[in-house]
Amino acid sequence: MPQCSHQKGFTLIEIMIVVMIIGLSAGMATLAFAPDDTTELEEAVDKFMLQAEFVSEQTVLTGEVIGLFVEPRAARDGDTWCYQWRRFRNSSWQPVSDFLGDQCLRSTVELELMVEGEPYEYDEREKTPKPVLMFYPSGESTRLEMALFTRFDSDEIERVEVDMMGGIRWLNREQELQQQEREL
Known part of the structure; x- marks a missing residue:
């Protein structure tokens, strides 16, 4: 009786992509049920962090370069960054x-x-915008420092940093954790 040498199943890449999609979905669900004391800045940074970490992993898995493009847009209640x-x-x-x-x-x-x-300044005259951040398949990235604050209360500033090795850090959260460790 001849035996079939074909095996059925999923490749490692397929499984890893599914796991990442599930993780991203779980992260988004966590955002939907965030505590009420989370500020709009923290929500914005949390969402950006989840996406940046996902994109960083995607570049390594797919071998593609992925960039972040930033621009101001007109909205009903004033200009907004997208x-x-x-x-x-x-x-x-x-x-x-x-x-x-x-x-x-x-x-x-x-x-x-x-x-x-x-410092980054958006130039609307530029025909082909350039990414402000790029993740490479090697795991490396361009350096980016980002600060978010509200127009009416600049006392609260949330800071994010992406280093050349693709490390993504929410500086405010790291400082909070260090402060809590010192208090213990």
Whole structure:
């Protein structure tokens, strides 16, 4: 009796992608049930952190370069900052996926960026915008420092840092944890 040498199942990549999608979904569900004392800035940073960590892992898994594009947009209640994740494919920047669509901050939130140590200023005259952050398949990334604060209360500033090795850090949370450790 001949035996079939074909095995049925999933590849490791397929399983890892499914696990990441489930993790991202769980993270988004966690955001939906966040405690009431979470500020709009913390919610915005938490959402960005989840997406950035996911994108960083995707670049390594898929071997594609993924960039973050930031731009101001007009909204009903004033200008707002929006960002999009795009992958470099076929010599152009294309959307990563449907579930990582454009994200816009509330119009009361301001955004300041330092890209590779230089202040970022959006130039609307630029025909081909450049990404402010790029994740590479090697695990490396461009350096980015991001500060979010409200227009009416600049005392609360949330800071995020992405280093050259692709490390993503929410500096405020790290400081809070260090403070709690010292108090113990």
